Amino acid sequence: MEYEDLSRPFWFIVTGQYLAINYNGSDFEIRRGHHGRGSIFHLSDDEEQIIHKNAYIGFLSAHPDYEDDVFYISKDTKYLNKDAKWTDNIQEAIEVQIEPVGEDYGDAEVSVPQEISNPIIDENNPISANGIDLYYPDKWFSLYAITGDSLWLGDASEFESKLCFAGNPYNFGMGFQLFKHEGKTRIFCRNDKYLTVMMDGEVAQYLDEACKQHTRFTRCSRCMRCWSVGFSSEPEECFSLVPKGLPSMFALYDGLCYYRFNALKGSYAELERVESIDRASIFQFVG
Structure with missing residues (x-):
């Protein structure tokens, strides 16, 4: 761990869903909310291991169709599902993406985005990667x-x-x-x-x-x-x-x-x- 660069902090995005991923010190938690209100993670230098507060807590497993863009969170041959439980079935795993926070940022220095009570205006409208209606008023993407x-x-x-x-x-x-x-x-x-x-x-x-x-x-x-x-x-x-x-x-x-x-x-x-x-x-x- 002492040799890791830790210069690329990021949030997890649950693809197509308005969810935030947190880490409580022993395991992942998933709750409804803007992904930017989740925990800030780091990526190991080999871009395979997930780091939180200087500890390795899991792996990024590449999605077979979107390698280097979409991932699964894995640990000991199991995958994280939408209930924040570990499963053997990759079909039940959540598909996650990354939003970089920026270099040399710490948790206390990052602005917290406002929550949206109803992120979907119309189920027929297209959505963002983080589950927000693309026609949501005054929303920038x-x-x-x-x-x-x-x-x-x-x-x-x-x-x-x-x-x-x-x-x-x-x-x-x-x-x-x-x-x-x-x-x-x-x-x-x-x-x-x-x-x-x-x-x-x-x-x-x-x-x-x-x-x-x-x-x-x-x-x-x-x-x-x-x-x-x-x-x-x-x-x-x-x-x-x-x-x-x-x-x-x-x-x-x-x-x-x-x-x-x-x-x-x-x-x-x-x-x-x-x-x-x-x-x-x-x-x-x-x-």
């Missing part, structure tokens, strides 16, 4: 791309009017509010802009004359993939959050194409259009 490599990297931000993902934890990125509009989702950002479908001006100037007459919704093999997700000061397009994966996960669809996480450098990524949902990346929001 972080965008999390499920890529198997973006837990500690991938904060959403604006660069040259495009939505990009940089080299900090996902919850360090800009906040988003979501609104239902004509059966789709309008996404407002902390920079007082809206997410929209856009084309980089430098790309547009090299299009042939026929493509210059096309719109973002023209099905053209030469130019339809030149569009991406960016920002607009006025509400324009709405998106559809098409369920893909676990209940809080979705593919982003603009009415013509889906979007895939495209890592251009080690700490920089953009979104690119793809026609098939099978090739689309999975996203979720955390509130």
